[in-house]
Amino acid sequence: MAYIEPAPIKDKENPLESMMHRFDKAVELLGISDEMYHILKVPRKQVTVGIPVTMDSGKIKVFEGYRVIHSTILGPSKGGIRFDPDVNIDEVRALAAWMTWKCAVVDIPYGGAKGGVACNPREMSAGEMERLMRGYTMALLDVFGPDQDIPAPDMGTGQREMAWLMDEYSKAKGMTIPAVVTGKPLVLGGSLGRTEATGRGVMVSALAGMEKLRINPYRATAVVQGFGNVGSHAASLLRERGVSIHAISDISGAYFNDKGIDITAAIAYRDQNNDSLDGFTGAELISGDDLFSIPVDVLVPAAKEDVITRRNVESIQAKMIVEGANGPTSFKADDIINDKGIMVVPDILANAGGVTVSYFEWVQNRIGYKWTLERVNRRTDRIMKDAFDHVYEVSLKYKVSLRIAAYIVAIDKVSSTYKFRGGF
Numbered sequence: 001m002a003y004i005e006p007a008p009i010k011d012k013e014n015p016l017e018s019m020m021h022r023f024d025k026a027v028e029l030l031g032i033s034d035e036m037y038h039i040l041k042v043p044r045k046q047v048t049v050g051i052p053v054t055m056d057s058g059k060i061k062v063f064e065g066y067r068v069i070h071s072t073i074l075g076p077s078k079g080g081i082r083f084d085p086d087v088n089i090d091e092v093r094a095l096a097a098w099m100t101w102k103c104a105v106v107d108i109p110y111g112g113a114k115g116g117v118a119c120n121p122r123e124m125s126a127g128e129m130e131r132l133m134r135g136y137t138m139a140l141l142d143v144f145g146p147d148q149d150i151p152a153p154d155m156g157t158g159q160r161e162m163a164w165l166m167d168e169y170s171k172a173k174g175m176t177i178p179a180v181v182t183g184k185p186l187v188l189g190g191s192l193g194r195t196e197a198t199g200r201g202v203m204v205s206a207l208a209g210m211e212k213l214r215i216n217p218y219r220a221t222a223v224v225q226g227f228g229n230v231g232s233h234a235a236s237l238l239r240e241r242g243v244s245i246h247a248i249s250d251i252s253g254a255y256f257n258d259k260g261i262d263i264t265a266a267i268a269y270r271d272q273n274n275d276s277l278d279g280f281t282g283a284e285l286i287s288g289d290d291l292f293s294i295p296v297d298v299l300v301p302a303a304k305e306d307v308i309t310r311r312n313v314e315s316i317q318a319k320m321i322v323e324g325a326n327g328p329t330s331f332k333a334d335d336i337i338n339d340k341g342i343m344v345v346p347d348i349l350a351n352a353g354g355v356t357v358s359y360f361e362w363v364q365n366r367i368g369y370k371w372t373l374e375r376v377n378r379r380t381d382r383i384m385k386d387a388f389d390h391v392y393e394v395s396l397k398y399k400v401s402l403r404i405a406a407y408i409v410a411i412d413k414v415s416s417t418y419k420f421r422g423g424f
């Protein structure tokens with residue numbers, strides 16, 4: 001298969017371009033051969049599917065879906081499924097590669113994959129979502145498998161969608177196979193701690209970064225962009241550790257309170273308000289763009305890609321950025337961030353708590369046993385802290401940012417595995 005270079009669209013960010021830029025830098029520092037460079041760069045498999053769905057109106061609409069398997073060298077491929085209007089093949093390719101690097105950074109035995117469907121969950125009924133998820137599962141029946149490719153939630157999907165996927169896959173195979181997907185409801189073999197795991201990893205990474213910068217969490221302030229799964233749990237867990245959250249946001253706008261937002265109240269409001277912060281009164285409504293320039297210790301982008309770009313990077317006043325989202329920073333902003341002396345805990349490290357607990361879920365499914373929440377959290381915290389410390393050491397050794405250090409750790413691990421396995 002020919003590898004198609006990401007197409008830079010004028011004035012538009014391309015996450016695949018950002019991923020490749022950092023990859024190229026790390027590869028150069030590691031002195032990887034040209035052959036290995038191409039092996040690591042080209043995805044193993046890329047599938048596009050058309051999914052016809054009967055809408056509630058009775059009309060049939062065909063949705064375009066993707067699954068990209070970037071690598072399976074460390075184990076079965078792993079990665080979430082995104083339902084969002086902006087989903088496109090370059091985005092899914094970038095997200096799949098990030099999964100490979102992420103699993104390698106936290107040292108769990110998975111390769112990387114990602115899936116997505118271009119659709120707008122906010123405009124779809126539960127029935128339409130169910131038919132779409134079941135259709136997507138059937139279209140990818142030969143791709144998914146507990147030893148092959150194991151999906152999970154991402155933007156626009158959660159436990160409910162993972163339950164439908166598990167049911168559809170199991171029916172097609174004639175037996176119940178919980179380990180084909182993670183992020184399931186507890187009663188279907190989900191793991192305690194998975195829902196909040198990504199936010200928890202963000203919290204652990206933020207505290208580890210604060211320690212290096214000598215910031216006392218009890219005097220620290222933060223803003224969080226995105227108040228879905230990752231953002232709301234990150235905000236809540238940071239608050240529990242003493243950090244005052246001065247602003248939160250979703251698509252309805254940003255909500256600012258310099259005395260600190262009551263995160264429990266904000267979550268309760270969102271849950272009773274059709275998953276939206278629209279109308280939240282515990283804070284002043286400001287524009288989503290203004291959130292980035294609030295002077296705080298920690299900025300947590302937890303919504304989507306390319307929200308920190310050359311356009312707004314100069315206005316950022318935070319001392320640290322902890323990337324809850326995948327690819328929230330365009331590579332074009334990297335140099336300015338470094339010049340400003342802002343510490344960035346990169347996505348492939350900071351948001352790896354989710355896939356870590358997905359791995360625990362898969363292990364529990366395979367051994368037919370359930371771990372306590374205390375055990376899940378303790379192991380997650382250990383893995384996240386060890387990964388942070390390792391990446392930090394590598395950043396000192398190579399005199400590079402934590403982001404490039406994380407790519408170095410990941411690429412070194414994946415390329416060494418290829419060398420040992422051989423067989424090209």
Ligand SMILES: NC(=O)C1=CN([C@@H]2O[C@H](COP(=O)(O)OP(=O)(O)OC[C@H]3O[C@@H](n4cnc5c(N)ncnc54)[C@H](OP(=O)(O)O)[C@@H]3O)[C@@H](O)[C@H]2O)C=CC1
Pocket residue numbers: 153154155156157198225226227228229230231249250251252275276277288302303304305324325326327351352354355
């Ligand atoms: N879920 C997981 O376990 C993991 C997720 N991630 C990454 O974290 C990010 C968020 O995922 P997740 O929390 O699951 O997704 P959700 O769909 O649960 O939440 C996304 C949140 O971002 C908000 N949002 C979207 N666009 C904007 C915008 N332009 N400005 C402000 N807020 C916005 C949404 O608002 P609204 O609801 O109003 O649309 C929603 O609050 C993604 O990049 C994902 O890939 C990474 C690792 C694991």
Ligand SMILES: O=C(O)CCC(=O)C(=O)O
Pocket residue numbers: 078079080081102150151152153154182183326351352354355356358359
């Ligand atoms: O939990 C998983 O398996 C994958 C989560 C994910 O998609 C991500 O980390 O970006």
